Amino acid sequence: GEMSGQGTYISATGEHYQGQFVGNQRHGVGHLKTSTGDYEGQFAAHKMSGQGNMLYLDVGRYEGQWVESKRSGSGSMTWEGSESVDVYEGEWADDKAHGKGRFASQGASDGAAGYERAGTWIEGDPEYVATTLALSKWVPPAGPLVLRELCVRRPVAAASVVEAAQGEAESAVTEEVGLALSLTVIDADGEVEGYTTTVSLVSVEAPSTLPAAVLEDHLEAAVDEALAYMTYQVAPGVEVSLSLPEGVPRPLRLEVSLRASEAVVATAEIVLEENGGEAAAAGTGAVLVGHLSDTPLSEVPSDAYGGETPPAPAAMLSLSYYAADEPPPLEPAEALTEISTQESLEKLLNEEMGAGSRIPALTGICLRAIEREPTEEEVAAHEAAFAEAQAAAAKGKKKGKVEEAEAVPEPLGPMREFYPVVNENGRQIDVTLRLPEDVAVSMLEAAAAVAQEAANNFEAAQASKAEAAAAASAAAEEAGATTYVLGEENFDVGVMPPVEQTPEAPPPPRVKWHLGSFPSVAGRLLLRGMIVPDDVPTGQASMELRETTKQPAIFELQPFETVHLPVNLVAMPNPDEPEPPPPPAKKGK
Known part of the structure; x- marks a missing residue:
């Protein structure tokens, strides 16, 4: 008879269906098992139609809408592999991603973010992806440097050594007034840029004596005096910020000056480094954040101490700092006027880089190319340039020479324009330093x-x-x-000495060094924080930038072309070798 209602059917090919039937056809809600997958959901006219979930054997899982046994409408596909979990959520048509959707990949074990793309998809492929990487030196943007938890612990004169060691000298300490801290940005050449801020400090707690071990160290220098620490901080509610101009190199260098009663009593130069862990959490990685704890300041003789330099140890500076270094967002509709050429790449890192030094930071923009027909203005400019070149060449010809036929300019072909691709993240670039093959x-x-x-x-x-x-x-x-x-x-007699084992050969010299891996964020790469390894030799080398993005499950991603940047390395000085003599001075006329 005719199958209608609830039932179970097992076909000759092994398909197993349990669910609703209408007129001998799967229709309604059911569960279908085949050699390729396991589907639970709605059926219409014997086909998967409506809402349903499919578990594909050895592939992944789809949850969403179906039309005539094909993924169509809105749905989510998950591919679970041994190394990554890939997910596409969005619109489908004819069993392919089609329309608006978002793809994201993450590590299977650690959940680390991988390749991501949001936007339009056409028959299973993204409408466009970045195909070119334009490289340049990174210029840190202008913005404020914010200093928090700023604190100075300063040694002040106390009573006798015995009283100080017993903690009885606190009442003998006179609180100082007019204590101020100045911070000035220093440029790459070590010269003060003129960007300075000065803040007043106030004492926040009674002085505490130094540990006995420290007192013993300074017993001779402080026969009748001991040291006690007075703690000073910025007034409550006051935020310290320092304006940074564009292009100030990272890490930041600041000149610190501590003043008491208008006299300089301590100075120092401090370095504000990047903190990779917190920077990564900030999203783009372009952020300067960290903490300095008890950084000593060099004491300077001053009348503020009664004409004497206070005994060591020096004043201690502590602070937290933050500076957002994110470059301005890219405009996807704005064509890039300059892209990397072989000549520009060769000049990108043309200065010498010593072992242990910081490699200049680079930035990259992920681009797509668009071809279009030239405009009338571009054609006119092309013809005018050609005519100008012909006129210049004609002036150089000798008189009496047979005139040649008038030259015609080559037609101006399709124009290529490059636009940033901001809807992609996670294009992974590995940077390796390599010696020349020979x-x-x-x-x-x-x-x-x-x-x-x-x-x-x-x-x-x-x-x-x-x-x-x-x-x-x-x-x-x-x-x-x-x-x-x-x-x-x-x-x-007759016994031979034991045979010694052959010593292991030393490891071969390194000829390449991995400097780091950097993901793109919103169409931009920031390659910074790289250090020249200590064991590099002097001579030419190449910094290789190779894309290592894991292939997404949904489409084939063409990697960027590998880039090689020439660099000049200088080896670490050998302490056992004498320094070369200075060059002879030039004689005057």
């Missing part, structure tokens, strides 16, 4: 030769030792002795 091969061969020579010398020494032992044993036996001497050890 240098690397030469170094490895030289190291292998040295290792082989050492191994040969060891084997020869072992053979010579065995030969000497045999001769010494035979001589002792002939003399009627029961032992013989080899070096500083005694052995029984």
